Amino acid sequence: MYVKKRRLGRGVAIVGAGVSKFGSFSDKTSRDLFIEAFNELKQSVDRGIDPKDIEALYLGNHIGEYCEGQSLMAPIIAGYLGMIPKPATRVENACVSSGVALREGIIAIASGLYDIVLVGGVEKMTTLSTEGVTDALGSALDALYETPAGFTFPGIYAAMATTYMDKYGAKEEHFMKVAIKNHNNGALNPKAQFNTTIKDIMNGRIAKAKQKGQPIPTWVDEMEFLKDPKANPVVAWPMKLFDCSPITDGASCLLLVAEEVAKSFTDTPVYVIGTGQGSDYPLYEREDMTTILAAKFAAQEAYAMAGVKPEDIQIAEVHDCFTIAELVGIEDIGFFSPGGAIKAIEEGLTARDGAKPINTSGGLKSKGHPVGATGTAQAAEIWLQMRGQAGARQVPDKDISLALTHNVGGSGPTCAIHIYERR
């Protein structure tokens, strides 16, 4: 695969970040969620930001048409932030909508057009039923060839999972270990939709059974719990309930500025030194379902721009919309060889205290997956970890100077990768 070493005209830094609480909020609209994230962002900018100084907004949103009957969402949000008459643009690339919004913000600053840009994303999903959300998200499959064949996303990722099991010998337990790890992290993230470990979920159910005088389950650990089809029913084999990220309302945003003005906002900016984006055919047209070309291409472009290698990266947020996606993802970004993710999860290498911590935020699995907000939420986690502000989930014994985010859209026809540096 030919990858060009690309350069941006100017460097770009993150000087603020905000994330709303992730969850199910019947009383909040997309606007409310974004304002909540933006208010946190304003607090996070060490020397402050006046919204009137922000020159443009790039907003990621995937299924606002289905969930709220709202297209043209970017200028409406910009109005609430006090940004009129500044430009506001919506980017829609399925679950990588705000990952690409981040990239467009970087490109716009690099072009010389702006010095200060707000990027973010939002999704308000719980207005629809589970079936309704599944259909809405399904619009990101190929509507001519995949949707009419009956595919929805759990089935798509299940097909990747069975292929991966067949090729590399992965077992259902490996997927379960990803879920356990990410819940262990999410339990330490107060913004997470499932702010709890799977062990605590299990113990909660045992306690409830005792309280109600029902037969007491005999699970001895999380793995037994996850193997019990009553506790963890199959959605699309081998993907079970705890292999799937949830339906989430949430928003996130980042303040991007030109490198040369970053220090006027904070002494500790997080520099974005690499950006890559790639595309691939829909799943039904791919030769290999155990890897995502768009991700490999995006990663290689980002590494080439940053001038670093996978082994240099200390932590990463990886797109775990389903547990199989994290295993494929950590291989696509070169952290492990093809099939090597199996051993990595077995040996705890991707745990928060492992050699390559993945998804310290809890990942999409535990933190939640408001699809349009996920890309910039991943970057917001990196922002906290790199500045030592991640609280109870701060990676131990590591001074993080290089990090990466991996954000995939749909079944993998699109992916954005970013590499971050703290100097």
Place this chain on the structure above:
Amino acid sequence: MYVKKRRLGRGVAIVGAGVSKFGSFSDKTSRDLFIEAFNELKQSVDRGIDPKDIEALYLGNHIGEYCEGQSLMAPIIAGYLGMIPKPATRVENACVSSGVALREGIIAIASGLYDIVLVGGVEKMTTLSTEGVTDALGSALDALYETPAGFTFPGIYAAMATTYMDKYGAKEEHFMKVAIKNHNNGALNPKAQFNTTIKDIMNGRIAKAKQKGQPIPTWVDEMEFLKDPKANPVVAWPMKLFDCSPITDGASCLLLVAEEVAKSFTDTPVYVIGTGQGSDYPLYEREDMTTILAAKFAAQEAYAMAGVKPEDIQIAEVHDCFTIAELVGIEDIGFFSPGGAIKAIEEGLTARDGAKPINTSGGLKSKGHPVGATGTAQAAEIWLQMRGQAGARQVPDKDISLALTHNVGGSGPTCAIHIYERR
């Protein structure tokens, strides 16, 4: 209004353009339409283009979710063009989706990231009924405050029209004159959905009545025809059927390259010397309904970047989704003073042989308005006019060196303006 003089890191030129036939095509998908436009683009590049050399795609699409159940359209289209694994991004800003895609392509080249970028847009609208399309487009209104109040777009633009009539004394005839002018141009555009003058439509109906032995209408000219409520029924007073742009299937695209490599594609590139984008509140929150702040801001930013004034511009494509929109538009871009558009249309200043030809393509009114494709279709018309390739509708007696496109989204919460130069 404070407008910053912005500069791009590098210049950008258009070296190719393609537009599909606009109309109603039950046998064509968005993919087919875009491929049709792209095939024309390939023919238009004087020294040729290999799709493998294109580095990125920005695709405008507004209501693909409603019309084809398809989000994440950009990488799917990129796959058909042979662009995998290059980045492909969908921009959705209602009817300015491809106007903003054009702007993002310009910005991406200016950033230094790419030298060769494809921008375009597509909309396949006729899969839905008129009511269905009206609802789908209505998603670009404010879904919390405008849609529940019963507004759809004809009503929104009717409100602007009545306000404009009240403030400046415009009559229904002035709107009709816009329609007559744009059909006169569209009759000369083989790609136009309504490739005919209103006079010919009138004569056709007279001939049909004669043929069928029905009472023969007594219209003596187009104006009488348009004043007959049977021929031109009210949609939302004062907007009648012939004041509204149609429901259209179509696609358009442009090949953008860095200024320094433009001459390796053609001896006659069209340089983009100004780009501006603005935002505004939804209509219900605006103080003045006879002007669009987003357009005025975008125009002033574009003029400042280009270093030219409204009086320097020789021709323009202006967003006439409804006839009132053209009158407001030519004032917002500074061609005429507020209310001055009335005299301009009365005196024929905006006719193809007038002092300021507007919508030589036929405009959205006659050429058609496949919403996501409109922005880059406007630029494609400028490309032809500036190179003297517009055939029968080529502006007479003018050597065009400066031109402008004005592309508005929704009721005006978003607008993109571009200024073009032939050297």
